[in-house]
Amino acid sequence: MQRANNGYGSLLAILIFFIINPTLGLIMSLLVAISSNDDYFHNHRDIITFLIITAAWISLINITKFISGDQGVYTRIFLNVPEAGFKGTVFNAWGGSGKEPVFSCFTWLLYWLTSGSVRLYYFIISFAIYIFHYLATYKLFKKMDIPKGALICGVLILTFFTQYFVMTLQIIRQMLAGGIVIYALVYRAVERKNNWIFLAMAVLVHTSAAFIALLSLVPWVYSWMNPKRIVIVLGCFIPIIAFNGIIGRVFGGSTGINALDYGLSMYGNSGYSDGGTIAMSIMLFIFIPLTAVSAKILCKYKHNMIENDSEELKSFETILPIVYICILLLIFVMSFTKSPLIQYRFFYYSYSFIPLLLPMLFIKSPWNKPYWTLSSTFFILRFFITHNQSGWIYASVFDILSSTIYYFWTGNFHWMYLA
Numbered sequence: 365m366q367r368a369n370n371g372y373g374s375l376l377a378i379l380i381f382f383i384i385n386p387t388l389g390l391i392m393s394l395l396v397a398i399s400s401n402d403d404y405f406h407n408h409r410d411i412i413t414f415l416i417i418t419a420a421w422i423s424l425i426n427i428t429k430f431i432s433g434d435q436g437v438y439t440r441i442f443l444n445v446p447e448a449g450f451k452g453t454v455f456n457a458w459g460g461s462g463k464e465p466v467f468s469c470f471t472w473l474l475y476w477l478t479s480g481s482v483r484l485y486y487f488i489i490s491f492a493i494y495i496f497h498y499l500a501t502y503k504l505f506k507k508m509d510i511p512k513g514a515l516i517c518g519v520l521i522l523t524f525f526t527q528y529f530v531m532t533l534q535i536i537r538q539m540l541a542g543g544i545v546i547y548a549l550v551y552r553a554v555e556r557k558n559n560w561i562f563l564a565m566a567v568l569v570h571t572s573a574a575f576i577a578l579l580s581l582v583p584w585v586y587s588w589m590n591p592k593r594i595v596i597v598l599g600c601f602i603p604i605i606a607f608n609g610i611i612g613r614v615f616g617g618s619t620g621i622n623a624l625d626y627g628l629s630m631y632g633n634s635g636y637s638d639g640g641t642i643a644m645s646i647m648l649f650i651f652i653p654l655t656a657v658s659a660k661i662l663c664k665y666k667h668n669m670i671e672n673d674s675e676e677l678k679s680f681e682t683i684l685p686i687v688y689i690c691i692l693l694l695i696f697v698m699s700f701t702k703s704p705l706i707q708y709r710f711f712y713y714s715y716s717f718i719p720l721l722l723p724m725l726f727i728k729s730p731w732n733k734p735y736w737t738l739s740s741t742f743f744i745l746r747f748f749i750t751h752n753q754s755g756w757i758y759a760s761v762f763d764i765l766s767s768t769i770y771y772f773w774t775g776n777f778h779w780m781y782l783a
Contacts, residue, residue: 375413383769386421393417397516404506411512415498415519422523423490424772426533427483428759435533438471442485445475466568467537483773486533489540493532496543497522500550501719504686507554508679510727517736518719524740524747527646528715530754538712541570546716549580553685556586572709575696576689585688587681588665597692650714651694657721658687683724690717 374396382389397414400407431439445453454468470489478484498519505515522528532539545566551559558581566573579585584593665680693713700707722739726732751761759767759777767775 375409378413378417382417382420385767386424386769386772387765390417390421394516397512400512404509404512407512411502411515414516415495415502418519418523419491419494419498422494422529423487424769425758425764426490426529427486427772428763428775428777429486429533430757430777431482432756433534435536438536439482441468442471442475442482443480445472445480464537464568464570466565467540467570470569489536490532493539493543494523496540496547497716497719500543500547503547503554504550504683504720505723508682510724511732513733513736514723514727517723517740520740521722521743522715522719524743525715525718526747526750526754528718529747530756531712534756535709535712537570538572538709541566541573542713542716544569545573545576545580546720549576549685549689550720552580553586553682572713575710576693576713579689579692580685585685587684589688647697647711650711650718651698653725654690654714654717654721655694657725658691661687661721661724683720686717686720690714690721693717 378389378393378396380389381392393414397407397410400410404411429435441448441453448456450472453472454465471485474485474488478488501515501518504510505512505518544562548559548562548566551562563577563580567577582597584597589597661680661683665677665684693710697707697711697714700710723736726735748761751764752758757777758764759772759775763771763775
């Protein structure tokens with residue numbers, strides 16, 4: 365009883381600190397999570413509190429973003445909900461295409477739940493994007509009995525990864541779909557059954573999520589693939605890349621499903637670009653570590669098969685689908701050098717694998733704790749050093765670190781819309 369009371373006492377203290385100063389609340393929740401034991405069942409409350417506080421903290425910063433570009437379109441659709449009504453918002457908001465209706469349903473519902481508050485609308489969306497990734501990482505590492513230090517590291521890396529953060533309220537639908545589909549993938553890996561609701565929801569939030577959703581349905585990715593299976597999978601996979609133009613022209617616009625027709629037509633338009641690109645240096649900054657970790661996991665799994673270590677074999681088997689689908693995603697992205705839109709759009713899904721794989725680099729090694737500490741510290745420092753250098757403007761570092769929660773909800777951040 366005393367332990368339970370102490371647990372609720374620390375939770376109350378974290379919430380009070382978070383209100384007084386969100387950054388202090390974040391630091392306190394981090395310290396409580398670090399100081400708790402490695403047993404996921406006994407420190408469940410401390411870990412979940414840390415995940416929620418972290419998602420809330422980064423979302424508070426997100427709502428200080430100057431609204432521009434795609435976010436302006438989302439904002440106008442949101443504020444137009446009373447005039448457009450449910451049908452107009454869900455089926456006519458995007459030029460009458462009715463594409464990705466689930467996100468439009470969220471927009472309609474959140475308008476009424478938030479009383480038309482733009483700040484609260486974007487806070488909820490940002491919170492959802494991050495918390496889906498956090499819970500997926502928690503679920504995977506808990507199943508694999510990976511030390512909580514790896515979980516904390518993965519959460520901090522994603523949270524303070526500048527390139528991911530600046531896109532969360534820019535390409536909103538895709539980032540939300542990424543969080544949902546990665547949770548559905550981990551759910552399938554852990555529970556050994558599909559979460560059909562989340563899979564469908566992800567695709568209907570953003571069509572591009574169908575790539576990961578469909579791969580998650582391939583049974584072979586959930587066990588070791590021998591050379592024969594690899595050849596078969598690649599044999600089915602390569603034509604999708606090589607003949608995307610033909611596939612898009614033949615099937616795009618012919619299915620009768622707006623979201624699917626839109627996705628196929630964009631996929632088949634190889635030369636199309638909306639002006640967006642991704643620097644090769646950024647791609648390699650992500651691809652090289654993800655590839656290195658994936659290769660190490662596969663080598664370790666193969667070694668355990670030889671050693672017949674059933675317990676470790678079972679643990680690593682849980683992460684196999686994450687590794688296989690990540691590798692296929694990287695191959696897919698690198699294959700579309702002549703289609704900037706497809707390349708950079710699908711590249712952003714690689715960010716969703718960061719918290720799941722990067723903390724695994726030195727797992728079961730004396731280097732693991734120093735690696736978790738150094739990599740987390742690197743991303744935290746880099747986040748603040750590069751803050752407001754991405755082209756989008758947020759609250760200053762000083763205001764982020766020193767302000768109360770009141771500032772984030774009432775400050776004038778040069779918005780077009782101050783609701």
